[in-house]
Amino acid sequence: MISKLIKKIVETDAPIVVGLDPQMKFIPQHIKEAAFEEYGESLEGASEAIWRFNKEIIDKIYDVVPAVKPQIAMYEQFGIPGLVAFKRTVDYCHEKGLVVIGDVKRGDIGSTSESYAIAHIGKIKVGSKEFTPFDEDFATVNPYLGSDGIDPFVKVCNENDRGLFILVKTSNPSSGEFQDRLIDGKPLYEVVGQKVREWGEASMDGDYSNIGAVVGATYPEMGRALRKIMPKNFILVPGYGAQGGQGKDLVDFFNPDGLGAIVNSSRGIIAAYTKDAYAKFGDKNFGDAARQAVMDMKADINGALGK
Numbered sequence: 001m002i003s004k005l006i007k008k009i010v011e012t013d014a015p016i017v018v019g020l021d022p023q024m025k026f027i028p029q030h031i032k033e034a035a036f037e038e039y040g041e042s043l044e045g046a047s048e049a050i051w052r053f054n055k056e057i058i059d060k061i062y063d064v065v066p067a068v069k070p071q072i073a074m075y076e077q078f079g080i081p082g083l084v085a086f087k088r089t090v091d092y093c094h095e096k097g098l099v100v101i102g103d104v105k106r107g108d109i110g111s112t113s114e115s116y117a118i119a120h121i122g123k124i125k126v127g128s129k130e131f132t133p134f135d136e137d138f139a140t141v142n143p144y145l146g147s148d149g150i151d152p153f154v155k156v157c158n159e160n161d162r163g164l165f166i167l168v169k170t171s172n173p174s175s176g177e178f179q180d181r182l183i184d185g186k187p188l189y190e191v192v193g194q195k196v197r198e199w200g201e202a203s204m205d206g207d208y209s210n211i212g213a214v215v216g217a218t219y220p221e222m223g224r225a226l227r228k229i230m231p232k233n234f235i236l237v238p239g240y241g242a243q244g245g246q247g248k249d250l251v252d253f254f255n256p257d258g259l260g261a262i263v264n265s266s267r268g269i270i271a272a273y274t275k276d277a278y279a280k281f282g283d284k285n286f287g288d289a290a291r292q293a294v295m296d297m298k299a300d301i302n303g304a305l306g307k
């Protein structure tokens with residue numbers, strides 16, 4: 001699966017993933033009104049608005065980026081209709097040829113992890129039939145329960161040619177509270193980075209492993225150290241844009257081959273039309289604003305990489 005992602009990154013020349021994290025406050029009024037008129041001011045109405053918003057964004061960016069990352073919490077807050085909107089989004093992104101990273105941040109005891117893995121990147125048998133419930137290409141995973149919480153994800157991943165991005169050093173301000181604590185003189189995130197390297201060894205797909213890591217753009221120094229610890233693991237880098245990360249912070253997340261990292265921006269892209277820099281598009285053309293924000297992000301990152 002990582003080879004498919006790499007192929008698309010090279011084709012689009014964009015190591016970028018658009019985060020499909022719709023919040024009601026970002027959805028233009030005309031979309032909400034139309035959805036509410038048909039489905040009422042209800043969980044169904046909100047979920048329909050999310051779907052229509054996503055579809056417009058996807059239609060405007062699918063040919064310039066390799067991947068999207070829907071964050072399931074944004075959908076789950078609207079209950080079952082929200083999860084239906086999540087699944088519609090995943091399916092439509094596949095139709096448009098995009099790689100889908102399900103940002104689900106799962107991880108539990110072994111048996112429970114296995115069920116999470118089946119739900120998102122695996123297959124479930126019902127009688128004589130087999131189903132792929134959510135059917136993402138990659139899932140994000142929380143490793144802090146240890147190896148027995150990760151092993152079932154790796155197994156399901158290998159059986160289905162899918163991928164994982166395992167949290168190593170997160171982008172948020174208090175991530176250091178636990179992740180930077182020293183264990184035998186090493187920060188915990190480095191210990192976890194070393195484990196990601198080991199977990200990924202049996203999942204090679206070309207030059208890289210299907211098992212990747214998540215490291216926040218907001219911690220470039222740590223990104224540099226982790227890049228060396230995990231030379232064959234792709235790094236998903238969130239924290240660009242809304243959380244302050246910029247192209248110049250990202251250079252050391254990449255390998256000398258120009259690959260090895262994919263940078264996420266969610267609010268910075270999907271809500272671009274609400275920002276002064278893109279206000280000229282207006283709320284009716286929020287999809288065009290998103291596309292322009294992608295092009296600007298691409299120029300910023302590729303410029304920093306000297307391309």
Ligand SMILES: O=C(O)c1cc(=O)[nH]c(=O)n1[C@@H]1O[C@H](COP(=O)(O)O)[C@@H](O)[C@H]1O
Pocket residue numbers: 019021071103140169170171172214215216238239240241242243264265266267268
């Ligand atoms: O796993 C993630 O994607 C993730 C890890 C992390 O350390 N920090 C982080 O922000 N994220 C996710 O990346 C997205 C960032 O959104 P923006 O700040 O709007 O670009 C959200 O979906 C977060 O849940």
